[in-house]
Amino acid sequence: MRTIGLVAISVFRESVRDKILYSLVIFAVLMISTSYLIGQLTAGQDVKIIKDLGLASISIFGLLIAVFMGIGLVWKEMEKRSIYALLSKPIRRGEFVVGKYVGLVLTLFINLGLMTVAFYAVLAYMDLTTSADIRASWAAPATDIQMLRAVALIMVELMLVTAIALFFSTFSTPFLSAMLTIGLWVIGHFNDDLRNVGGYVKSSVAASIGKALYYVLPNFAAFDAKAQVVHAQAVPASYLVLTGVYGLVYVAFVLLGAVTIFSRRDFI
Amino acid sequence: MPRVGWLRIIALASLMAAVVGLQVVQAAHPPLPLPTDSGNMLYVRSPAFMKRAALSYDALVADIYWIRTVQHYGSTKLANDKKKQYDLLYPFLDLTTSLDPSFDIAYQFGAIFLAEPFPSGAGRPDQAIALLQKGLRMRPADWQLAQELGFVYYWWLVDNQSAGEWFNRAADMPGSPNWLRPLAAVTLAEGGNTATSRKLWTQVAETSEADWLRRQARFRLAQLDAMDEIDILTRAVQTYRARVGMLPHNWLELVRVGLLRGIPVDPDRHMLELNPETGKVTLAPDSPLNPLPDSEHRL
Numbered sequence A: 001m002r003t004i005g006l007v008a009i010s011v012f013r014e015s016v017r018d019k020i021l022y023s024l025v026i027f028a029v030l031m032i033s034t035s036y037l038i039g040q041l042t043a044g045q046d047v048k049i050i051k052d053l054g055l056a057s058i059s060i061f062g063l064l065i066a067v068f069m070g071i072g073l074v075w076k077e078m079e080k081r082s083i084y085a086l087l088s089k090p091i092r093r094g095e096f097v098v099g100k101y102v103g104l105v106l107t108l109f110i111n112l113g114l115m116t117v118a119f120y121a122v123l124a125y126m127d128l129t130t131s132a133d134i135r136a137s138w139a140a141p142a143t144d145i146q147m148l149r150a151v152a153l154i155m156v157e158l159m160l161v162t163a164i165a166l167f168f169s170t171f172s173t174p175f176l177s178a179m180l181t182i183g184l185w186v187i188g189h190f191n192d193d194l195r196n197v198g199g200y201v202k203s204s205v206a207a208s209i210g211k212a213l214y215y216v217l218p219n220f221a222a223f224d225a226k227a228q229v230v231h232a233q234a235v236p237a238s239y240l241v242l243t244g245v246y247g248l249v250y251v252a253f254v255l256l257g258a259v260t261i262f263s264r265r266d267f268i
Numbered sequence B: 001m002p003r004v005g006w007l008r009i010i011a012l013a014s015l016m017a018a019v020v021g022l023q024v025v026q027a028a029h030p031p032l033p034l035p036t037d038s039g040n041m042l043y044v045r046s047p048a049f050m051k052r053a054a055l056s057y058d059a060l061v062a063d064i065y066w067i068r069t070v071q072h073y074g075s076t077k078l079a080n081d082k083k084k085q086y087d088l089l090y091p092f093l094d095l096t097t098s099l100d101p102s103f104d105i106a107y108q109f110g111a112i113f114l115a116e117p118f119p120s121g122a123g124r125p126d127q128a129i130a131l132l133q134k135g136l137r138m139r140p141a142d143w144q145l146a147q148e149l150g151f152v153y154y155w156w157l158v159d160n161q162s163a164g165e166w167f168n169r170a171a172d173m174p175g176s177p178n179w180l181r182p183l184a185a186v187t188l189a190e191g192g193n194t195a196t197s198r199k200l201w202t203q204v205a206e207t208s209e210a211d212w213l214r215r216q217a218r219f220r221l222a223q224l225d226a227m228d229e230i231d232i233l234t235r236a237v238q239t240y241r242a243r244v245g246m247l248p249h250n251w252l253e254l255v256r257v258g259l260l261r262g263i264p265v266d267p268d269r270h271m272l273e274l275n276p277e278t279g280k281v282t283l284a285p286d287s288p289l290n291p292l293p294d295s296e297h298r299l
Helices: A002-017 A022-041 A046-070 A072-079 A082-087 A093-128 A132-136 A147-169 A174-187 A191-195 A204-216 A226-230 A237-264 B003-028 B047-053 B058-078 B089-099 B104-115 B125-138 B143-156 B160-172 B180-190 B194-207 B211-244 B251-256
Strands: none
Touching (some): A022 A093, A046 A147, A046 A174, A046 B058, A072 A093, A082 A093, A147 A174, B058 B089, B089 B104, B211 B251
């Protein structure tokens, strides 16, 4: 456990040295600029648009960090040949992979936390500078705490994306790993179509394959509650728990796969 | 400084001078002619396809389409081109509301953009009704959408029966204001007069949650005031003609005989105009209250 922690902290330090936090500055500038511009571009609903844009930005920036850092976690060590020095130390391959994963999840967690603070700051400013009658027309308060439920689901989604990126990086090049991870993420948004493929095709075999894929592939659409929280629609705690557990179990499955493949790799 | 360093500085200065010189020459040239087509282009018209393509960002894509809707409506409304078209308005609104079915402002404002007569709007109350009915399928208990449907029937289709029925349906919905039921009764019983219109717009001005809609209602009320004023002034002109035997040449003549207290202005403080040949009273051409509704449309 201590070894995993040490690897995780080293990954986190490396991430900070990679100037990943610059993405936060871009995010904050984007958010603040948008809040001023948006009033000029739309008729009403500016707070809804800022919420949509803010949550989408948190999700997209997080996805980029998860994919492009996740694919380099193991590959970089092999490219720099530091893997030989690392594996010669009293560290198991499984601890190495899990430590790398935990380090990146820690980076993601802090990134998401800071982005969420910036997001709420912009919304609080909107709230302060808007008249009471316009505020009364909003579906939910500008700084509605329920939006944290959508952010929590985004975090679980990104944890799963990171695990998938790490999995591919244990046996593939960074470019191919990125393509495969993004591909799986896109397919994961079409899960409902896979389930209903029997309605589009006549072949019962294709329908069965579609249904099987629906259960096996990660259902990324389930982690999306952005529109619901913006419109002040309920995201029940039971849904949050069920989806969270689903994500964590899938993460464990993918990490186990990554550890298995990495343990069998021959570096000599 | 070594010779190479000086050469580099001279090269940089020369290139910058060349860039500035070329820019000066370019600025003196006439710009390229603008494309002759309207530029109205919508690459994706299928809401089903766009909903899939947006992945989990459908609300954000809906916002983008909503901003494009507002820009399309605004730029077309302000354009001086007589051939201008609001042809993308409905497809934009259809995409917006399919991507985010809870986007209530898109239904409400969109219906106004569509129903307003050309050139202020698309002049398509049928599309406004289709949009609001789509909204009601998504949100069957939204009284504001039912009320909007009543407005479209009342103002743009001059159909008091349907308008009253929709006001009644809106009144049946949870959370609806208590003025809707009497409004439905008035519309069914006496619909078609300016008093009913004034009641409708007053309710919108006082109760609408959207700032834009309240401004629109205040504008309509100002138009109603101007129309009432024009009616009074027309009667004064006719009284003058009966007394003097000829039409007045200007407002001062009516002031002199005591029919007016001063030069009449519209609610926006623009002087009203009198045609000395016909006796017709109209708004000043530069009054922002123009155009007043014609006989085909109500206010």
